[in-house]
Amino acid sequence: MTAKYTIPHEVASYECDVNGTMKLSTMIAIVIKVSEEQSETLNRGNDFTHQFGVTWVITHYEIFISRLPKMNEKVQVTTQAMQYNKYFCYRNFWITTEEGEELVRIESIFSLMNYTTRKISSVTEEIIAPFESEKITKIKRPTKVEALEDPRSVPFRVRFYDIDSNHHVNNSVYFNWLVEGLGYEFLTTYEPTHMNVRFDKEVEYGNQVESQYEIVDQDNGKKTRHAIKIADKIYCEAQIEWQER
């Protein structure tokens, strides 16, 4: 018996792109907001966590998209801390219609990072217990992301508004960088069905990142591979499957 937490959300027009469906960056921002709210209600919000000198970071998302939420649509956003081991917490998110139809499922991996050393810190009972998730010993390996073979690239400067009150580049910002290079025609022709996103290192204010991408034909759509780099070091890797809208 684990604790689910749900909030209703009405998709605003400014949360959507030119297709009238939710931007991936906004979708991530909103699911994270729901997990923050759950933490607050369990008295395990940022203030609690920070007293141990640690903060939550997300190292992986696997996203299964049946259909993106639409402008003005009323959806339910649910989260649940599923399992945890010594270093990783496995948390799911679901976006469903009011009738309960699943539109999006997100499987994520969270870790605690030491503020000072910026290294991963072990998960403590004090922080995790109220979420009622299952303790496991196994370390689940997320699906590997394919390396790029012959990428193109778009540069991005980290902007002031890209960093949040934790002095991180907000997780949702990477999704802007990932898809931008694909361009208008691609992004209005195809919609994502599956995404695998792995975060390696922290990007900081003032950094200049390169968002590399390549498009691969598949039987029933496209596959894109992505890497966000600074000076040839990988900070984030992703792989996305797309089908025609």
Next chain:
Amino acid sequence: MTAKYTIPHEVASYECDVNGTMKLSTMIAIVIKVSEEQSETLNRGNDFTHQFGVTWVITHYEIFISRLPKMNEKVQVTTQAMQYNKYFCYRNFWITTEEGEELVRIESIFSLMNYTTRKISSVTEEIIAPFESEKITKIKRPTKVEALEDPRSVPFRVRFYDIDSNHHVNNSVYFNWLVEGLGYEFLTTYEPTHMNVRFDKEVEYGNQVESQYEIVDQDNGKKTRHAIKIADKIYCEAQIEWQER
């Protein structure tokens, strides 16, 4: 007797910058959402307006900031269509605390733009009547924005996620471009108290804009002047007053 419309809003962490106060871009996106919701409740939403071949555009904001909304703060966002004449509608927004204290007041000017010609179209009774705003004959001239003398500049590419379902660059995006050049130190030392923002022309997807700015010392803070240009043509001008946080 005119129609006010209010929604409650809790400020999410992803809506805030590193100062823990609301980003200007998000603040604008949210007030516009409230006016869109009001229009929907009065059956004067986009679908209604679009059947006449026109769409709303915003040509001016004057923003008075007592204090920016804070992370996790519960605020009320109110809008009211105040007055209109042949070509312009004057609409106010207020962000207040739950106790009714005014944090932000925004005076805006809206016009109807013809979809095909991209020119301003006259305001019709059919569209405006349900808002119960006062018909006036006077055309109010907004405060003039000072020209830049010796600006610095930052370039921005219009991104796919900068355009909304109306194929416009979303109004809120300009606020990212306006403040970014001022930099981390300025933006963490000063907070805006008064903004005057004028929109001249539509920026389109794929455009490369230059965001020019200069900082001027004042007795009790700073004044910044801004111009967003493409190839020396002004698309947006602004002037912002700042005080120490």
